[in-house]
Amino acid sequence: MSTHICECEAKAKAAQEEEARLYKELDKIIAKHKEVKGPLIQTLHAAQELFGWLPEQAQARIAKGLDVPLSEVHGVLSFYSFFTTVPRGKHTIRVCLGTACYVRGGKQVLEKFEHELGISVNNTTEDRQFSLEVNRCVGACGLAPVVTVGADIYRRVKVDKIPEIIKKYKGS
């Protein structure tokens, strides 16, 4: 009998092990934050750092671990926009659609990113490399349209330069 394990089985096993490791870490975070007052937001922050987002399973584990209703967790998550309950890509691309950027072609820039990445706004590429979001003015209106990729800022972005911008981050 062959003992050969196909690549996808090995990958699935590695993913399972990684998940188990993350949840073990999460338990430590919960235990640590349990001791402090008003621990929910800090715990959610730490959990988001760990996973990159907040899966439903992690939300339930936090609620149970901190002894707060799951509805309270959901309330906090929907109130603060920096929490995300969908997987984020390694790089978050944000296209500004504030007034100045919008009138100077922000919408076309966004459409080109959607086309090049093959996703619509507020989604993440399958390979988890990129998430695409919209910003409302980043204070650089004179240099519109503006795009940010993580901490990098791109000003006066031209549609034909977008593949080049994406290429810079691909695989990094």
Ligand code: FES
């Ligand atoms: S509107 Fe885009 S930077 Fe101000």
